[in-house]
Amino acid sequence: MKFTIWRFFPVLLLLFATLELQAAVLPEERFDLLYHKYDGGGVTIDGPSFLVRKNLGDSVSVGLNHYVDNVTSASIDVEVSGASEYTEERTENSISVDFLRQKTTMSAAYTVSDENDFDANTLSLGISQDMFGDLTTVSMSFAIGDNTVGLNLDGSEDFQEDTKVRSYRLGVSQVLTKNMVMAFTFETITDDGYLNNPYRSVRYCNDPACTGFSFQQEVYPETRTSTAMALRVNYFLQQRAAIYAGIRVFEDTWDIDATTYEVGYTLPYQDEWIFEASFRFHDQTKAEFYSDLFPSVNAQNYLARDKELSTFTSTTLGFGASYEFGRSWSQIERGSLNLQMDWIDFDYDDFRDLTASGPVGGEPLYSFDATVTRLFASIWF
Amino acid sequence: MKQELAFLLFICTVTLGGCAIEPWVKPYERANLADPIMSFNRDPVSASYIHHVYDSREGARGAGIATGGGCGCN
Numbered sequence: 001m002k003f004t005i006w007r008f009f010p011v012l013l014l015l016f017a018t019l020e021l022q023a024a025v026l027p028e029e030r031f032d033l034l035y036h037k038y039d040g041g042g043v044t045i046d047g048p049s050f051l052v053r054k055n056l057g058d059s060v061s062v063g064l065n066h067y068v069d070n071v072t073s074a075s076i077d078v079e080v081s082g083a084s085e086y087t088e089e090r091t092e093n094s095i096s097v098d099f100l101r102q103k104t105t106m107s108a109a110y111t112v113s114d115e116n117d118f119d120a121n122t123l124s125l126g127i128s129q130d131m132f133g134d135l136t137t138v139s140m141s142f143a144i145g146d147n148t149v150g151l152n153l154d155g156s157e158d159f160q161e162d163t164k165v166r167s168y169r170l171g172v173s174q175v176l177t178k179n180m181v182m183a184f185t186f187e188t189i190t191d192d193g194y195l196n197n198p199y200r201s202v203r204y205c206n207d208p209a210c211t212g213f214s215f216q217q218e219v220y221p222e223t224r225t226s227t228a229m230a231l232r233v234n235y236f237l238q239q240r241a242a243i244y245a246g247i248r249v250f251e252d253t254w255d256i257d258a259t260t261y262e263v264g265y266t267l268p269y270q271d272e273w274i275f276e277a278s279f280r281f282h283d284q285t286k287a288e289f290y291s292d293l294f295p296s297v298n299a300q301n302y303l304a305r306d307k308e309l310s311t312f313t314s315t316t317l318g319f320g321a322s323y324e325f326g327r328s329w330s331q332i333e334r335g336s337l338n339l340q341m342d343w344i345d346f347d348y349d350d351f352r353d354l355t356a357s358g359p360v361g362g363e364p365l366y367s368f369d370a371t372v373t374r375l376f377a378s379i380w381f
Numbered sequence: 382m383k384q385e386l387a388f389l390l391f392i393c394t395v396t397l398g399g400c401a402i403e404p405w406v407k408p409y410e411r412a413n414l415a416d417p418i419m420s421f422n423r424d425p426v427s428a429s430y431i432h433h434v435y436d437s438r439e440g441a442r443g444a445g446i447a448t449g450g451g452c453g454c455n
Contacts, residue, residue: 032424032425032426034426034427034430038431038434042387048432050426050427051425051426065426065429066393067430089389120449131426132404133404134401134404134408135404135405135406149431167443167444169444175406175411175414177406178406178410178411178413178414179413179414181414181419183421185444185445186444187443187444188429189443190441226441226442226443227443228441228442228443228444229444230444230445232421234421236413236414236416236418237417240416240418241418242416242418242419248441248444250442250443250444251438252442256440256441258439258440258441260441266418268418274418282439282441284436284439284440284441287440295431308437308438308439311409314438314439338424338427340424340427346438372431372434374427374430376424376426376427378424
């Protein structure tokens with residue numbers, strides 16, 4: 001007798017019927033208007049962002065997001081290259097749709113990012129399923145991105161390179177007790193194409209004794225695959241407060257290993273205020289083809305002196321305050337005004353400050369602080 | 382025939398297994414979990430922005446710690 005799954009269709013129906021205990025819900029209907037600012041290392045980036053999320057009927061939710069970066073940069077990379085401070089703008093627009101069917105939510109999103117030397121288009125698809133009495137949510141998503149890299153220099157108008165990005169993500173969130181919930185996320189990302197930053201250079205010794213140095217353009221591999229796993233636990237304390245702790249481990253085919261830790265504390269005060277404090281620590285090793293100073297020109301196949309690929313730590317202290325209003329208003333469900341600030345300290349172990357004086361290869365190690373501000377209003381309706 | 386039996390046994394195991402799982406946190410016990418301060422993503426625009434900040438300045442990427450699929454507490 002030929003085996004066919006369709007003979008068991010009634011059994012499968014029964015199986016899925018047992019999973020249908022209670023419907024999941026769509027994302028909240030809300031409007032957010034945010035002003036963001038990053039200031040550190042000679043770089044200032046600010047701009048607005050807004051998000052609108054609205055339900056269409058009982059089973060469809062549509063979201064629109066607009067985001068702008070106004071960049072003014074005189075970073076150490078710009079200074080060392082001899083270029084002068086530059087300004088540019090990046091805009092990002094996205095639309096997302098969530099479709100709810102019983103305990104399953106299917107999502108699709110399309111994002112377009114434009115700046116004068118980099119265009120990115122990303123399509124993502126996802127599905128999540130509540131199960132086991134709604135104690136467990138399993139989600140999967142896939143994203144595909146096509147990027148076009150340009151070069152905004154005189155005589156480089158014809159420069160154009162492409163990059164393809166694929167992301168695969170699996171998430172599980174689990175209610176552990178009536179006061180504790182955890183989330184586990186696994187994500188692998190592959191890049192294929194031109195992965196260099198066309199503006200960046202590496203430095204190398206002019207002679208065996210390294211009495212001086214020169215620059216040549218970076219050369220990156222054309223592929224990269226990374227894997228990251230993260231676990232976070234939220235715990236509800238007595239007297240209405242919450243703490244969380246999280247860890248992420250990361251590795252990639254460029255030999256970067258990284259671990260990131262986060263802890264935070266959330267404390268409501270009276271009915272209107274919520275205060276937050278957080279601490280984050282990130283520790284990473286360098287890419288295998290990174291060096292602050294190569295022994296000679298074309299010293300190896302791949303060459304990088306991008307500080308994001310170096311060995312460094314970053315430490316963040318964050319604070320936030322939120323004021324809620326409008327519970328008694330008839331026009332909206334509620335609203336909130338929010339201020340969040342983070343101070344980030346970057347300390348590099350093998351990236352040297354070439355703007356400071358010192359023997360070749362013996363310049364002081366680079367470090368800088370950055371302030372990240374988010375001021376935003378949220379309205380639920 | 383063995384394939385059919387194996388498949389049926391698998392379906393029965395999954396179905397009965399589902400029946401055996403009794404939610405150990407009842408819906409009426411999830412008030413604390415449903416509190417906004419327990420959300421993994423209470424401020425989506427702000428969280429998206431800070432992830433972008435870190436992704437731009439660190440070599441690691443993906444699986445942002447502050448993400449989650451929900452808590453089944455609605």
